[in-house]
Amino acid sequence: MSTKINVRSPYFLQFTEPTQTLGVFTCDTALLQNFSVDSTGIINNPNIRNGAILDQSAYTFSPNTGTSVIPRSVTYTIAIPVNYTNSNDSTIDCVQTFDQPVRPPAQDPAQNPLCPTYTGVTVPDISGVAPSSVQTFNASQFFVAGTDGIGSIDVDRISGSGSVIASTSGTHPNIICTIQSSTSCVTAEFFLIARGNSTTCKGGSDSFTFTTSGCDDFDCDDANITAGTGRIEQDGTVHKSTWGLGGLGLNKLLYGATDITTSLNVGANNTGSVIPIVLTYRFNIPLGYTNSGTFDCDVTYSQPATTTLPEFTCGDAQITGTYISDSGNIAAPSLTLGTLVSWSPQSFLQVSTDTPRTITLTITPPPANFSNSGGANITCPVDITQPAKQADCGTITVFLSQGYSSVQDICYEQQAGRYWQTSNQVSTNASSAAAARYEYGSRMCYGTTPVFGLNRWYVITTTQTTGDALYNFYAIQIDENGIVQDSVIWNCGSVTGGSGGNI
């Protein structure tokens, strides 16, 4: 609806600095670095310069027991930050590749007596667990120590829901694995990996699964095909319906037994009268249901006998690019069809947290080819999130390493012969570069985007450098908003996990 001005009263326009879009976010923009896969199949996830990793296609690979390297690739799903022209796409997939080296005899439990070895006893699956119920078992029982003993046993994810959290604690032979999830009907697959006290040799178990209860069968109600959407033209052209379940993939679209997924045509109706056409939507059943495979949902359409013009609707307009700046200004969206007349409201107030908004667009139908061409404007609500006002990222420059699940992981890396590297330049609003190493509550940003820290630990230095974890280093824990939540001075010494403490 047009914004009205009543000119006998004043009407004020308020202008603020326009939001600068940052172009198209690509994998080059994300700048994934230092991805690798070791000979035992462990994936070292890459550091990311912009955006945040949401998911990955693989969490581990098999050990390379052959005689030549194996090319490995992992597809990372990355959240696109705001202010990019394709921010509305939400995510982008970026593939990382690495040649997995051949496992040397020293890392082969079968050839190296120092190595811990897997007993071969199957780690039992854990299924039907009530959400938030904590499950524990002794992980040590599945391994036999080599002459080097067992320094640690980790539980590593192979696949599945990120809502399942697994960790280990204690010392061999009483290393306890703890697994839980607060979400109903989720599944994740893990395996255990044991490391010696001082060697880089590792032994891995078979995989096991963890599933929470609360699942039911997938059916058409879950698919939630939207009534009134989709149609079939007289010439047989099929316009598919939309469905409400996000992420649900269509396996095939069938007309009888004929696959029309690609052709999207059922043939012309020359009968002289309207005929009912039943199309079958064959969906891939998503994770989280007790059934699997595919599921068919039938939808009946009426195919007209004569060419009738469709009504121009919001879906036909193909609205893209609607955007609210962190100042609350609304950028004009793009339409594939129709003419944008106005939008309402014209702007929003600034917000301190991301806030869902609805903008109502008034659109004039195209002048021809629709039943309502030349008729009244239509209004289309667009739901979009207004980002919080730009975070204070400061101007102090410091450097971060890749993220570690715990400080102890830095020590394990050291024991594996890898030094930490602070290769990522970030800016912070800490009072100084030195203070940034221990100042709680300060914010770390890649450029102007807060570091999506996932509560991981990062080695922090005031210059870009590489260090041996046997010596003192600073590490900070960063949350999803880039805020420093904890900090320690640590050194790994000669003891697994090292020593250190809160600053």
Add this chain to the structure above:
Amino acid sequence: MALQKVNLKLYVYSGTSGSFSNGDLKYEISKDRISSQNNIVLEIGQLVKDYLVTSFDNDYIGNSVWVSAVVDYYEEATQAIYESNGTQTFTYLAFDGYGDFQEEINPALSTDLLQTSLNMYLPEGTAGKLPIFAEGVGKVIIDSVTTEITDNGNSNQKIQYLTIPANKSSVQIYATDDTTLLKTVTVNNVCEPKFTPHKVTFVNKLGTYQDVYFFKKTTESFNVKDETYKRNTIDTNTLTYGTNEGQKQRYNVNGSTKITLNTGYVKEDFNSALEELFLSENAWIRWENKTLPVIISSKDMTLKNVLNDRLIDYTVGFEFAFNKINNVR
């Protein structure tokens, strides 16, 4: 990075939204940001008002106009237009309306019915007009007859005047979803066998033409203004002067007509219509089959209510907005 200034080009035009050309450019304004502030504020209502022409000849034509503000944002560091989103266009639809003080800044007012009163009074057997905002109304039902409301995007279709056929009793106004009833206007058909009702049309608070019928007694009065000068009538040849020739001569004689009208009994809800009539800058009366401009000469109005006054009627004085003698030059 900070905002240095904005350059605003203000286009005022008719037609469809965004269809402005260089000829529609009315104002160019540049304003620097005050260093202590993050924004720049400009007022455009008064500027647009100059180009919102009000003209009425009993024809009820919508008089809204489009206003497009094309804004160039300049960056302080480069003193150039921002690379991204550096130029933005904001489009508005301007009405000759006003907001009350209590309605706060930038009043948008109603987006469906474009008059405040939900009662209207028509002489029996007479059709009426009801202003609506076409973008906000899907359909109207007059008694039981449904009329779909559409517009073609042109500014002259944004305000539409529904014709209410004679002797109807209600108008129901629905939202664009055609199901949500927004307002119901009650049409009161008045039988007035004694006096001749007079229709006064004025620009109301929402910037549309609204009719008010004055059903009761009409009083017409007339006043004259003139000037005189003294003249010399002596015939110096005969040294006489005629006694039939005046020593004083009248000139610049003209007169203006005033009328006093009475509404007859109305409901309390109709107070708003009278109040807006008093606050209107433009009013016309249908008088002897012509539409003539009038100025409201009454300056005081006591708002009546049924508690204090039981029956409500109003007497309003008007003055024709022209001289009796045609001296239009």
